[in-house]
Amino acid sequence: MIDFDFWxxxxxxxxxxxxxxxxxxxxxxxxxKALLHYGGGSAVRSGLLDRVKxxxxxxxxxxxxxxxxxxxxxxxxxxxxVRLALDEKVDxxxxxxxGSVIDSAKAIAIGAANGGEWRxxxxxxxxxxxxxxxxxLPVGVVLTIAAAGSEASxxxxxxLEPENLKRAAGGDILRPKxxxxxPEITMSLPPFQTACGLADMFAHLCERYFTPTKDxxxxxxxxxxxxxxxxxxxxxxxxxxxxxxxRANVMWAGTLAHNDVCGAGRVQDWASHGLEHELSxxxxxxxxxxxxxxxxxxxxxxxxxxxxxFARFARNVFGVGAGExxxxxxxxxxxxxxxxxxxxxxxxxxxxxxxxxxxxxLLLKTLNLCGNTLGGFMRLDENDVSAIYRLCV
Amino acid sequence: MIDFDFWxxxxxxxxxxxxxxxxxxxxxxxxxKALLHYGGGSAVRSGLLDRVKxxxxxxxxxxxxxxxxxxxxxxxxxxxxVRLALDEKVDxxxxxxxGSVIDSAKAIAIGAANGGEWRxxxxxxxxxxxxxxxxxLPVGVVLTIAAAGSEASxxxxxxLEPENLKRAAGGDILRPKxxxxxPEITMSLPPFQTACGLADMFAHLCERYFTPTKDxxxxxxxxxxxxxxxxxxxxxxxxxxxxxxxRANVMWAGTLAHNDVCGAGRVQDWASHGLEHELSxxxxxxxxxxxxxxxxxxxxxxxxxxxxxFARFARNVFGVGAGExxxxxxxxxxxxxxxxxxxxxxxxxxxxxxxxxxxxxLLLKTLNLCGNTLGGFMRLDENDVSAIYRLCV
Numbered sequence: 001m002i003d004f005d006f007w008x009x010x011x012x013x014x015x016x017x018x019x020x021x022x023x024x025x026x027x028x029x030x031x032x033k034a035l036l037h038y039g040g041g042s043a044v045r046s047g048l049l050d051r052v053k054x055x056x057x058x059x060x061x062x063x064x065x066x067x068x069x070x071x072x073x074x075x076x077x078x079x080x081x082v083r084l085a086l087d088e089k090v091d092x093x094x095x096x097x098x099g100s101v102i103d104s105a106k107a108i109a110i111g112a113a114n115g116g117e118w119r120x121x122x123x124x125x126x127x128x129x130x131x132x133x134x135x136x137l138p139v140g141v142v143l144t145i146a147a148a149g150s151e152a153s154x155x156x157x158x159x160l161e162p163e164n165l166k167r168a169a170g171g172d173i174l175r176p177k178x179x180x181x182x183p184e185i186t187m188s189l190p191p192f193q194t195a196c197g198l199a200d201m202f203a204h205l206c207e208r209y210f211t212p213t214k215d216x217x218x219x220x221x222x223x224x225x226x227x228x229x230x231x232x233x234x235x236x237x238x239x240x241x242x243x244x245x246x247r248a249n250v251m252w253a254g255t256l257a258h259n260d261v262c263g264a265g266r267v268q269d270w271a272s273h274g275l276e277h278e279l280s281x282x283x284x285x286x287x288x289x290x291x292x293x294x295x296x297x298x299x300x301x302x303x304x305x306x307x308x309x310f311a312r313f314a315r316n317v318f319g320v321g322a323g324e325x326x327x328x329x330x331x332x333x334x335x336x337x338x339x340x341x342x343x344x345x346x347x348x349x350x351x352x353x354x355x356x357x358x359x360x361x362l363l364l365k366t367l368n369l370c371g372n373t374l375g376g377f378m379r380l381d382e383n384d385v386s387a388i389y390r391l392c393v
Numbered sequence: 394m395i396d397f398d399f400w401x402x403x404x405x406x407x408x409x410x411x412x413x414x415x416x417x418x419x420x421x422x423x424x425x426k427a428l429l430h431y432g433g434g435s436a437v438r439s440g441l442l443d444r445v446k447x448x449x450x451x452x453x454x455x456x457x458x459x460x461x462x463x464x465x466x467x468x469x470x471x472x473x474x475v476r477l478a479l480d481e482k483v484d485x486x487x488x489x490x491x492g493s494v495i496d497s498a499k500a501i502a503i504g505a506a507n508g509g510e511w512r513x514x515x516x517x518x519x520x521x522x523x524x525x526x527x528x529x530l531p532v533g534v535v536l537t538i539a540a541a542g543s544e545a546s547x548x549x550x551x552x553l554e555p556e557n558l559k560r561a562a563g564g565d566i567l568r569p570k571x572x573x574x575x576p577e578i579t580m581s582l583p584p585f586q587t588a589c590g591l592a593d594m595f596a597h598l599c600e601r602y603f604t605p606t607k608d609x610x611x612x613x614x615x616x617x618x619x620x621x622x623x624x625x626x627x628x629x630x631x632x633x634x635x636x637x638x639x640r641a642n643v644m645w646a647g648t649l650a651h652n653d654v655c656g657a658g659r660v661q662d663w664a665s666h667g668l669e670h671e672l673s674x675x676x677x678x679x680x681x682x683x684x685x686x687x688x689x690x691x692x693x694x695x696x697x698x699x700x701x702x703f704a705r706f707a708r709n710v711f712g713v714g715a716g717e718x719x720x721x722x723x724x725x726x727x728x729x730x731x732x733x734x735x736x737x738x739x740x741x742x743x744x745x746x747x748x749x750x751x752x753x754x755l756l757l758k759t760l761n762l763c764g765n766t767l768g769g770f771m772r773l774d775e776n777d778v779s780a781i782y783r784l785c786v
Contacts, residue, residue, distance in 0.1 A: 217625065252657065
């Protein structure tokens with residue numbers, strides 16, 4: 001186990017009707033006027049947004065609002081949100097939505113607290129030392145999809161226009177103050193979106209589980225516990241979208257998959273996320289779907305670096321590979337992982353994603369490794385990345 | 394799964410030499426003058442206290458100090474601490490020790506912020522509605538034993554003199570702001586104390602795991618993950634007290650066993666803790682040792698209320714009972730649990746603990762059920778409690 005600092009101070013209000021607590025929570029964490037940020041569509045149609053507004057009004061919290069966030073959130077809307085936040089003098093950002101809405105709100109929270117500046121904190125691998133974010137407005141979340149884990153994470157990813165570069169900012173200051181999580185709200189999600197969420201949270205666990213760090217029994221066991229839950233409860237959710245209990249287990253799993261309780265004390269990987277971000281930036285595909293294509297390909301490419309770990313994954317998460325050699329069990333685990341992804345309706349190839357083999361040089365260019373390597377489990381150079389992309393074809 | 398609110402904002406600084414960060418952490422969480430509270434003995438002899446003082450001085454944090462905390466911390470020392478805290482006008486409580494020191498510090502933190510009043514917030518079952526603690530000084534921890542989980546919990550238990558009643562206070566306000574956790578510090582603990590810590594943290598998991606709540610797949614899996622870690626890494630720690638990695642896994646497990654990440658969404662039990670507190674109040678035995686006696690006896694008495702759950706415990710934590718009926722597997726699991734406790738040197742009977750069968754009426758009297766029941770898994774009345782105590786004989 002390596003030394004670590006762990007801090008996950010997000011207040012979680014979990015259960016039926018908890019959106020009625022939103023106004024009180026904004027107050028509790030110092031907000032008097034909020035910018036209500038959302039996507040549109042389902043949050044409006046379902047009446048959720050109205051319930052949230054009622055709760056804000058009851059608690060005496062004023063608000064401005066800005067909808068229209070798209071998946072892979074765009075920098076132009078962030079700019080608009082920052083102007084609005086400054087004009088309206090809001091002191092709180094309230095995101096009603098999933099990862100894209102939350103990440104967009106985090107960017108606005110940075111801009112509103114730094115005289116409009118936010119973009120320079122969103123960087124890629126070309127920057128050696130990431131800039132420290134000096135201030136940000138507090139962010140609260142009413143979560144509508146179990147997926148990204150951004151409701152309790154330190155990160156934000158935004159699509160920087162006009163180049164469509166996905167770039168990230170990070171820091172303890174971006175951890176939401178609270179997350180309201182009502183599993184009922186997720187019941188009306190289209191199956192594809194639900195499945196993308198499952199793939200995303202499973203990938204967050206893989207990025208932590210596949211590590212070169214030895215002697216991390218506790219977080220190994222924790223990762224496997226959450227992975228098994230995502231696989232088993234995820235299957236229930238796909239079979240019956242209105243299964244409240246399965247929805248609840250999956251929703252809480254999405255948070256624990258990414259608040260870093262499963263990653264404490266480990267070198268993490270994050271190569272698959274790096275490879276996927278280029279796909280969703282170029283093709284505007286769903287992040288979870290992109291991960292479903294990239295993650296097993298990455299596994300195929302790297303497993304022989306530590307077949308024992310992949311065999312453990314196969315046996316303890318998917319229950320395959322007992323009595324086999326580690327090398328064989330490792331392969332069986334990857335097959336089982338792909339089978340599970342397919343069973344929930346995820347794509348497995350570039351073609352299903354709308355991605356093209358001939359774009360691989362372009363993906364490598366925007367990935368922009370700058371001669372460095374990617375990943376903590378196995379260090380990948382440009383040739384490795386290219387080979388993994390080709391395995392997706 | 395039942396609705397829940399979860400908040401675990403304690404900042405964890407984990408690893409070798411992290412005590413040198415103490416002063417900076419006190420500053421970060423608003424402290425300028427701390428009351429340094431500790432037991433004595435090892436924290437002094439090992440040089441830890443000097444290192445903590447150096448760190449405070451380097452960060453410009455002034456301090457007063459009060460040592461002498463005993464296991465099952467006494468109200469008289471709390472009174473002394475409150476007077477000192479008020480006289481010295483400290484604005485922070487820094488506990489250097491284990492559960493007893495932390496709980497004593499929490500009591501002082503209450504008294505210092507409420508004009509000396511703290512005792513009325515420590516109550517037992519005779520009080521229907523627990524008093525809300527209006528204020529408390531912030532508390533920080535430098536942890537010296539993996540056991541009580543008080544470093545990230547909402548609770549404090551103090552031995553109220555002269556009656557020697559163990560009574561508890563609780564509330565989010567008592568969560569420590571930070572916990573410094575260096576596993577190296579725990580290497581020099583006597584084996585008996587290390588084992589008491591293992592028993593305590595395992596009991597914290599049992600109190601959450603044995604629940605009447607259905608459909609809690611995620612926290613079931615989490616509980617089992619941490620339990621297995623305590624059993625397996627605990628055995629390594631007992632075999633080689635200087636095994637850093639096993640110490641680290643056990644230390645982090647002790648925190649996660651009690652910060653409630655394993656209890657979210659579940660009705661919890663806590664009957665065994667109730668029964669044990671009367672033992673350590675009367676006999677001044679170690680809390681973990683008392684739990685080692687009470688917990689398996691409780692299991693024997695209640696398992697038939699849900700043999701399937703006890704069978705799952707047997708199979709998933711101790712790897713026994715495969716292919717057997719749930720009823721038989723449940724019994725095998727209890728045997729395996731007792732065998733593990735014995736293997737780490739824990740007592741299993743009243744006699745080994747210094748407790749006497751003839752005191753059972755006295756234990757019942759101080760437990761003071763007031764006609765109510767105890768426990769969430771199975772509701773226990775006085776006859777049940779008496780029967781469980783007799784199973785310990």
